[in-house]
Amino acid sequence: MPEGKLEIRQLGGSYRREARSLLYQAYRHEPTFAYLFEQDRPGYDQRVRASVRELVERHFDEQLPALGLVLDDRLIGIALVSPPTKRFDITESWMWRLRMVLTAGFRCTRRYLDYHQAVLDSLPPGEYSVLPLIGIHPEFQGHGHGLQLLEALHDWCADDEHSKGVVLDTGNARYLEFYQRLGYQEVGQVAIGPVLEHVLYHPNPQRSAVA
Template identity: 70%
Template sequence: MPNSPAEIRLLDHGYSREARSLLYQAYRHDPTFAHIFEADRPGFDQRVRATIRELIHQHFNEELPALGLLIEDRLIGMVLIAPPQRRFDLTESWAWRMRMLLTTGFRCTRRYLEYHDAVMACLPSDNYHVLPLIGIHPEFQGQHLGEQLLEALHDWCAEDPHSKGIVLDTGNPHYLSFYKRKGYEEIGEVAVGPIIEHVFFHPNPQVSVKASA
């Protein structure tokens, strides 16, 4: 366990550099990213770095929220959040598409957009938060810090009266039981090449209370 307590903080573009480094470490071994960005071809690390960079740039450029988990001012975990009222569709941004084409190539960009569209098609309604990226630095995994980040995320999203809950997806089977333990229900599956991407939904506490009233 870390010697110092972890602190939750709302992030802005000033954390972009740290966020890029953290999420690259979190996603460089992700099976979905490995397929989309062709891990068996030279330049894979650069394509993952470029994708993370462009997603973070687009997120903060749109002034969308992000929560960070810090220990002694070091960013060791974070999540990008797309609220229901201001969710940005990547497919609408030609500037984002062009940057992706130039840095990851046509085939990888097309694969990413196909994956993105397939996941979006699984979503239950318009009133939910979506998590484009979430990760804990590998050095700090296995210390229950992911649980702390998720609990803070649930509390933060529950304050939005327009949101019914949170949607995220993963193609890493290692995380399936973890999300289910934290109250996530699987609402869909997407085939990403040989990878099965699982789409999960977690209702906000306020919705659960209303449903049982």
């Protein structure tokens, strides 16, 4: 893969479309989404696309932080951040719920709400940032870009005096070793149908040596 200029950017609403496209590509084959949005039933891609769209739109509407990894002006990685000082539970919005039911269907919306609540119930107490969605475009995976994005996120949190750590969850077991090498600790497990969701916490991230 040709080398180019890589940089971390704090993303504004002008990146909505790119963020939706990237996160759809990153999540459409993930085990958790495959169960939540019923991969074996026709219309799966449309349900995932609609769900990602509603999550991204609400995130930017609430002006919550988003960090992007940009290669030659192309967005190749993104982390949506819900910081402790502006924590917003997207599922509390009745408009979001209505739009989800209309686009993803009642059953898939119910599954997503149950999943979301189960993860929230397993979170540790304290002030920390939560990552509702994080991903690297599949075309750029396997080149260390996930590490770059997470290190930038940890640096961002280290500069936030209100954030004492980072929480994320994954139902993809192949990511566990990667997160654990970076200092994430498993604080909970949630059964999402046949998927075991792992809730991971990184306490007190410090600035990386190359920040």
